[in-house]
Amino acid sequence: MACYLHRVCSPKFSPLPGWHVVGRPVFQRRNFNRFVVRKRSFRQAFWLLQFIGWMLISHPAFAQLSKLFAATPLGSLIIVGGGDTPIKVQERFVALAGGAGKAKIAVFPMASLRSDEEASEIVDDFQKLGADAQVVSLTRSEANSDSTVEDLEQFSGYWFSGGDQSRLAGLLLGSKALERIERRYLAGAAIGGTSAGASVMTSLMLTGKTQKPRNAGEEELLNIARGMQELAKGFGVFKGAIVDQHFMHRPRYNRLISAVLDHPQLVGVGIDEETALLVRPDGLWEVLGNNYVKIFDARKARIIDDAGPMAKAGDIRMHILPAGSTFDTKKKKVSFEED
Amino acid sequence: MACYLHRVCSPKFSPLPGWHVVGRPVFQRRNFNRFVVRKRSFRQAFWLLQFIGWMLISHPAFAQLSKLFAATPLGSLIIVGGGDTPIKVQERFVALAGGAGKAKIAVFPMASLRSDEEASEIVDDFQKLGADAQVVSLTRSEANSDSTVEDLEQFSGYWFSGGDQSRLAGLLLGSKALERIERRYLAGAAIGGTSAGASVMTSLMLTGKTQKPRNAGEEELLNIARGMQELAKGFGVFKGAIVDQHFMHRPRYNRLISAVLDHPQLVGVGIDEETALLVRPDGLWEVLGNNYVKIFDARKARIIDDAGPMAKAGDIRMHILPAGSTFDTKKKKVSFEED
Structure with a gap:
């Protein structure tokens, strides 16, 4: 049992091919083995969006824009x-x-x-x-x-x-x-x-x-x-x-x-x-x-x-x-x- | 000739086994190939003495002594x-x-x-x-x-x-x-x-x-x-x-x-x-x-x-x-x- 728990808690464990465990298992009395799972591609899209966001923010034009908002005289x-x-x-x-x-x-x-x-x-x-x-x-x-x-x-x-x-x-x-x-x-x-x-x-x-x-x-x-x-x-x-x-x-x-x-x-x-x-x-x-x-x-x-x-x-x-x-x-x- | 000069000027050149060139060759008209040479062991002894000297200077007792000489009030x-x-x-x-x-x-x-x-x-x-x-x-x-x-x-x-x-x-x-x-x-x-x-x-x-x-x-x-x-x-x-x-x-x-x-x-x-x-x-x-x-x-x-x-x-x-x-x-x- 200890061994099994160790396996499911490990981030490498995947209950289905193409799916990925997100977060730690939710331990509840009635539903001991329920996991919060989402498709891996959602996560990848999230990181991609964040990356694009950072690229935009670091663009010189954005710096000009933010200056106006921050009221730099x-x-x-x-x-x-x-x-x-x-x-x-x-x-x-x-x-x-x-x-x-x-x-x-x-x-x-x-x-x-x-x-x-x-x-x-x-x-x-x-x-x-x-x-x-x-x-x-x-x-x-x-x-x-x-x-x-x-x-x-x-x-x-x-x-x-x-x-x-x-x-x-x-x-x-x-x-x-x-x-x-x-x-x-x-x-x-x-x-x-x-x-x-x-x-x-x-x-x-x-x-x-x-x-x-x-x-x-x-x-x-x-x-x-x-x-x-x-x-x-x-x-x-x-x-x-x-x-x-x-x-x-x-x-x-x-x-x-x-x-x-x-x-x-x-x-x-x-x-x-x-x-x-x-x-x-x-x-x-x-x-x-x-x-x-x-x-x-x-x-x-x-x-x-x-x-x-x-x-x-x-x-x-x-x-x-x-x-x-x-x-x-x-x-x-x-x-x-x-x- | 150029090649020979290059060799004698190089610090690796040694005219006799156990001897070592110290300094650059002295170029004179009459005595073109005279070198200032000393036995390598002299040089080693010099470094050894210097090392012992530094060991002595860094000893705490020496620090006390030097304080007296430097007139620390x-x-x-x-x-x-x-x-x-x-x-x-x-x-x-x-x-x-x-x-x-x-x-x-x-x-x-x-x-x-x-x-x-x-x-x-x-x-x-x-x-x-x-x-x-x-x-x-x-x-x-x-x-x-x-x-x-x-x-x-x-x-x-x-x-x-x-x-x-x-x-x-x-x-x-x-x-x-x-x-x-x-x-x-x-x-x-x-x-x-x-x-x-x-x-x-x-x-x-x-x-x-x-x-x-x-x-x-x-x-x-x-x-x-x-x-x-x-x-x-x-x-x-x-x-x-x-x-x-x-x-x-x-x-x-x-x-x-x-x-x-x-x-x-x-x-x-x-x-x-x-x-x-x-x-x-x-x-x-x-x-x-x-x-x-x-x-x-x-x-x-x-x-x-x-x-x-x-x-x-x-x-x-x-x-x-x-x-x-x-x-x-x-x-x-x-x-x-x-x-």
Whole structure:
């Protein structure tokens, strides 16, 4: 009996020629020797179909198609660390928005209560470079009106000037206007921003506030700590990262590193003044401008998650990138102009 | 002829049985066919001797012996980042200097022109912990007198208080006193220091000056740059590292990272206030105190060495280490209390 059972359980056993046992025998009291059997050809057809499916999926055309479904943006982001935006960075933005004579740029001044003058200057700068630019100041209700959304459709570039990122997020998050700007970005438009307009680009943004408030002077110098940096929801167009700006003149290593250790799946991007990160549609991050972008990548770091307030982390990767450098965030690989 | 030459040049050719051609034939006009020949057994003996030599070198006893010759220190270093030295760090120093009732500690106040009061306080602290401590203030000529050197022999711990590291180096570098302190450290004594007394421990130390002087306010905030940080010769007891202190309250990331990228063979060690790095005789670096030691290891980093002033660096390893963590600088490996 043991021998017989051994034979029927073996995958080589076949009760009839051309038929094949699928699965283990079903042991039941009344019907001890009932087997689930199917014709071998069904199984072969199943494997053949699966093979054809894989061939289709791996075809380049399918990759293009899936990109559309996965909403990989065809547009670019230019994220400036504050200070004077270098003319080369502005030129690049105009080029990405369609180039001189074609680019049509909306400049949003709402991050600051009194940045209309700054916005006008930016409009002038873009116009000198051959773009059609205008200030577009929206209230919360305007940001949700259909006519505004229709108006926004005409632009090929959207620029957010500096101020308070929380104000900007409060006005636009969840609005029809922001939804339209994101759709335009997916379709190929450029989005740019400086200072607060840079921080707001990510899904989680540093508000600059800490969970245990101290006076402003100390805030800048606070040490690395766990769960201390307040993070709020941002626009979410710059995926997989968290941005800090004014990284040269305001020493913000500790606050960015704290945020990165709290959220190690996000790459920390510290952008100096007069410096920009260009997020290209091919997924590469390229540095433009006069100073550095400093990258803090803790995705492969060793981080101890205990109950204490002190961070414990090993093997955070840091990259010091001047203009011309790129970072491949998927491959975690840096390239320089010399490469 | 060509064929004959081919044969004699071939390593398989042997003019006499038992003899072997060593080296290529010496082509000379007068003596075309002279060869440098030696008996094969000489060569075999040479290889045998070499093999025995390697066996000896790889023996554990030889490793012990070579350690003595290579002057691996039997003593410990305690390097404090400034601020109040926590009592636990002082206790550890007393223990490393022989323990309560045995430790005899010299406190050197010379880094500062007016730190005698601070030095007296440190002496009091050590005495409360059961050590025999005293202020030892040396001039340059005293540091070179034989009687001073004899006096220094009695101590089991040497502590350098804060001030200006260049002043300390100027007084003691190359002196008989420092030579004796180093010998005592190799033999098992402890050396400690805070602030300037911490920076001076390495072979190359940050002076705090930059090659292109700017005003003091800007100095703290200077960005990363190549060849900008002035480095001077330090005591050289802490090998393979470069130290910066007051790393929490004075944002010194940029200046330490600059120095590390100029000298990537040295590990950057940023020590916060009220925090210490203990360099143990087993080679491990252990963190003590209230805040962090931040390690910047560019030994495996990718650094572009071009003519420009901008740094270009990828894959610098950063470690954020609170008390209880250790860093194995040879294996480049971090361990936490949890391990």
